[in-house]
Amino acid sequence: MGISIDDLNSLQIDVLKEIGNIGAGNAATALSKMISKKVNMNVPTVNILEFKNVAELVGGPEAEVVGIYFKVNGDITGSIMILLDKKSAKMLTNLLMYRNDEGEELDEMDISALQEIGNILSGSYLSSLSTLTNLNLTMSIPSLAIDMAGAILSVPVILFGQVGDKVMLIETVFIEGTEQVRSNFFLIPDEDSFETLLKSLGVV
Amino acid sequence: MAEIIKVGMADSNTTYSPGVLTTLGLGSCVGICLYDTSTKISGLVHIMLPDSKQIKNNVNQSKFADTGIIKLLEDIIKMGAKRSKITSKIAGGSQMFNFNDSSDIMRIGLRNVAATKDILKQLNIPLIAEDTGGNYGRTIELYSETGILLIKTIGRGTKQI
Numbered sequence: 132m133g134i135s136i137d138d139l140n141s142l143q144i145d146v147l148k149e150i151g152n153i154g155a156g157n158a159a160t161a162l163s164k165m166i167s168k169k170v171n172m173n174v175p176t177v178n179i180l181e182f183k184n185v186a187e188l189v190g191g192p193e194a195e196v197v198g199i200y201f202k203v204n205g206d207i208t209g210s211i212m213i214l215l216d217k218k219s220a221k222m223l224t225n226l227l228m229y230r231n232d233e234g235e236e237l238d239e240m241d242i243s244a245l246q247e248i249g250n251i252l253s254g255s256y257l258s259s260l261s262t263l264t265n266l267n268l269t270m271s272i273p274s275l276a277i278d279m280a281g282a283i284l285s286v287p288v289i290l291f292g293q294v295g296d297k298v299m300l301i302e303t304v305f306i307e308g309t310e311q312v313r314s315n316f317f318l319i320p321d322e323d324s325f326e327t328l329l330k331s332l333g334v335v
Numbered sequence: 336m337a338e339i340i341k342v343g344m345a346d347s348n349t350t351y352s353p354g355v356l357t358t359l360g361l362g363s364c365v366g367i368c369l370y371d372t373s374t375k376i377s378g379l380v381h382i383m384l385p386d387s388k389q390i391k392n393n394v395n396q397s398k399f400a401d402t403g404i405i406k407l408l409e410d411i412i413k414m415g416a417k418r419s420k421i422t423s424k425i426a427g428g429s430q431m432f433n434f435n436d437s438s439d440i441m442r443i444g445l446r447n448v449a450a451t452k453d454i455l456k457q458l459n460i461p462l463i464a465e466d467t468g469g470n471y472g473r474t475i476e477l478y479s480e481t482g483i484l485l486i487k488t489i490g491r492g493t494k495q496i
Contacts, residue, residue, distance in 0.1 A: 182344045183345075192476055198432070276470070281359050282361060290383060296395065
């Protein structure tokens, strides 16, 4: 019987939270290097939520959001999804491209920049995970979608839904000057991989 | 104004006319509307996965196409819907992210739609309209007074089926 998010105890949650912390820290450093400015972050919050409450975090199921999706392969398999509200996405691309475009719309350049940012964020997270667990992990190229939050979230929710009724997400706020970028990060190990992951972290 | 009843993910609900049933932001999930043309009793279920038999944790019937449709059918019949007058409309089942190697899980939208159609066929419920597939999200509203299903998207307009 595989382990699902629904069955996690508080120690296991704390360990996953700590990885979230380290991963986000590395991501902030990487972002900082990329834009040559100091990027701070708050302490990430790890939320374990029922499906129906997830969309509320990003403004409801009809809010337009950006989802960046990766597949994870190697010793464990699974998926990573980064969810950004549109405002945060635009702020990130503005930072990256040293400009101040106040428009709401995301053009080709923005999308390509977001994919690159997604690479950095999930790469930082995965490399922390890999270092801590000694697991060999690789990730795919990103796939990006801009649409209703409910529709984008249906992807991680379905993946989680095969084993349980809850999802786990890590919420981080990156701060550069007066700008705040809110990002939500889903790590979704496949059914059998979750146990491998927790085992290699020494918490099963 | 008719009452608007929200149906969440892996959830279902029913109404008498003139109630309106809605589910917001359907992606790879499928929204299945059952509608009795004689009594106007309506039901909507928002399923996430095709088959309850493939999953260990299958307590929530509304999560799956097979158990979700059967439960919804039972619910509206209990409310007085006539079995022979029940028709269906479906929407959703899109593929939100594209990858070259289309593994099963990435094609979950298509599989949800296929499973839904199979179950409807087995139950002898006519499928009179659908808006499925693509790579975008949909919000749907079922008007029990008319049986019309309204589909809203971001950037792809609104349509009725």
